Amino acid sequence: MGPxxxxxxxxxxxxxxxxxxxxxxxxxxxxxxxxxxxxxIISVLSGCMTLYGFGLNTGGPSVMMWGWAGVGxxxxxxxxxxxxxxxxxxxxxxxxxxxxxxGGRRWGYYTGWVNLLGxxxxxxxxxxxxxxxxxxxxxxxxxxxxxxxxxxxxFGAILLVFGVLxxxxxxxxxxxxxxxxxxxxxxxxxxxxxxxxxxxxxxSPSFVFTKFVNNTGWDNPLYVTALGLLLAxxxxxxxxxxxxLSEETANASVASARGMVRSIWVSWIAGFVLLAGLTFAISDxxxxxxxxxxxxxxxxxxxxxDGATFLLLIVIGAQLFCANAGIASAxxxxxxxxxxxxxxxxxxxxxxxxxxxxxxxxxxxxxxxxFVLALPSLYSTTAYNAVxxxxxxxxxxxxxxxxxxxxxxxxRFTPGPWTLGRxxxxxxxxxxGWVSFATxxxxxxxxxxxxxxxxxxxxxxxxxxxxxxxxWWPFAKxxxxxxxxxxxxxxxxxxxxxx
Numbered sequence: 350m351g352p353x354x355x356x357x358x359x360x361x362x363x364x365x366x367x368x369x370x371x372x373x374x375x376x377x378x379x380x381x382x383x384x385x386x387x388x389x390i391i392s393v394l395s396g397c398m399t400l401y402g403f404g405l406n407t408g409g410p411s412v413m414m415w416g417w418a419g420v421g422x423x424x425x426x427x428x429x430x431x432x433x434x435x436x437x438x439x440x441x442x443x444x445x446x447x448x449x450x451x452g453g454r455r456w457g458y459y460t461g462w463v464n465l466l467g468x469x470x471x472x473x474x475x476x477x478x479x480x481x482x483x484x485x486x487x488x489x490x491x492x493x494x495x496x497x498x499x500x501x502x503x504f505g506a507i508l509l510v511f512g513v514l515x516x517x518x519x520x521x522x523x524x525x526x527x528x529x530x531x532x533x534x535x536x537x538x539x540x541x542x543x544x545x546x547x548x549x550x551x552x553s554p555s556f557v558f559t560k561f562v563n564n565t566g567w568d569n570p571l572y573v574t575a576l577g578l579l580l581a582x583x584x585x586x587x588x589x590x591x592x593x594l595s596e597e598t599a600n601a602s603v604a605s606a607r608g609m610v611r612s613i614w615v616s617w618i619a620g621f622v623l624l625a626g627l628t629f630a631i632s633d634x635x636x637x638x639x640x641x642x643x644x645x646x647x648x649x650x651x652x653x654x655d656g657a658t659f660l661l662l663i664v665i666g667a668q669l670f671c672a673n674a675g676i677a678s679a680x681x682x683x684x685x686x687x688x689x690x691x692x693x694x695x696x697x698x699x700x701x702x703x704x705x706x707x708x709x710x711x712x713x714x715x716x717x718x719x720f721v722l723a724l725p726s727l728y729s730t731t732a733y734n735a736v737x738x739x740x741x742x743x744x745x746x747x748x749x750x751x752x753x754x755x756x757x758x759x760x761r762f763t764p765g766p767w768t769l770g771r772x773x774x775x776x777x778x779x780x781x782g783w784v785s786f787a788t789x790x791x792x793x794x795x796x797x798x799x800x801x802x803x804x805x806x807x808x809x810x811x812x813x814x815x816x817x818x819x820x821w822w823p824f825a826k827x828x829x830x831x832x833x834x835x836x837x838x839x840x841x842x843x844x845x846x847x848x
Contacts (some may be wrong), residue, residue: 364602375707393619406637470719482668512716519677525674529673574678749780
């Protein structure tokens with residue numbers, strides 16, 4: 350599997366015209382940069398750290414470690430199946446365009462809405478998580494307890510800074526994401542190395558790989574084990590960024606597919622090492638599992654307050670890189686979705702700067718949107734979780750909709766230069782089956798008893814997003830276009846939107 354070297358690699362600008370679009374974005378990102386943006390959004394130093402406490406209480410070490418290994422394999426199947434479709438259709442619209450092409454306008458429209466809202470929710474989750482960690486660091490150093498207002502203010506500052514940086518063009522985005530790769534890899538190595546050397550003792554391998562813990566209130570161990578898989582599944586999102594940045598990537602038909610798959614398997618290895626390092630270093634399980642930020646408790650127990658501050662700075666840096674990459678990915682999706690007339694105010698959101706060739710209004714939507722999603726945090730954590738839950742239940746299903754349509758309508762699909770060959774159908778069906786199972790998991794209640802505070806609002810958030818999309822459909826369907834090989838009029842229109 351991989352690129353078919355018997356095929357002549359396409360001219361990417363000409364290929365984009367064939368797919369129905371006039372090139373207007375700067376194709377200045379290389380293959381490493383394309384891999385780096387997906388790797389930065391997956392961000393094992395963000396996802397694993399943020400959800401580590403959930404894992405400690407929902408299955409414990411054994412489910413975290415073996416769940417990471419198993420879920421990572423399933424996500425690799427998803428990534429390979431999606432990469433094959435991406436190679437055939439390397440556009441910024443990604444799954445929206447793929448579903449549009451393989452299933453029709455309505456399939457593309459709903460896929461695009463869920464994907465875009467999921468991306469905005471992802472920025473809200475990662476950026477707000479970084480704000481919470483910064484608040485914890487400030488409290489650790491200065492004794493100032495964070496409030497919902499101060500956390501939201503920090504979050505707004507994070508969005509503003511990275512929104513401005515994204516306006517400088519794709520080269521700046523690529524540079525920051527390249528730095529992010531080494532920050533993550535060296536960060537994992539430093540954290541694991543410190544946790545291996547500094548503590549006076551470590552947990553045994555049997556503890557790390559066989560200990561089961563259930564603090565959920567549910568009695569069924571199989572149900573708790575299934576819930577525990579969500580730590581890994583929540584973390585393994587965002588690799589569609591390689592597709593969203595494909596119109597700015599050289600040799601995108603191969604580089605975007607390869608970057609997507611590489612980001613998954615590198616994260617798979619790095620995340621396993623990080624989880625193992627944290628779990629071996631646990632000093633007191635009860636104290637750690639009850640801490641507000643369990644990894645910070647592990648750091649404090651291992652190296653004291655000053656050492657913990659240094660390690661927290663590594664984690665916060667990774668979370669900031671994750672938020673930056675998320676803004677880049679969401680802005681390109683906004684641009685592409687608006688290019689086909691699917692969003693309210695599409696003519697504004699598809700505008701591109703003539704100087705930087707960056708969709709700057711779309712960048713600002715990717716800044717303002719997550720901030721609006723985070724406003725409920727001022728009065729209710731439950732309400733905030735309900736709003737941002739669209740990330741976890743929205744993005745992953747959108748990854749396999751194009752794969753399912755490609756399997757359902759093989760006659761409509763012509764593979765690109767990166768192909769799975771004879772493994773395409775089995776890999777694709779494994780991906781569809783796993784996501785169907787995982788989507789049900791997303792909707793299950795995670796804590797018993799179930800009440801207003803413990804209810805899982807993911808399904809409600811998805812339903813609300815679909816209702817919003819349905820309400821706009823009568824207005825969108827009249828302007829929503831299906832790209833064709835006749836691109837002359839569309840190219841003219843898009844060029845008029847460059848300012």
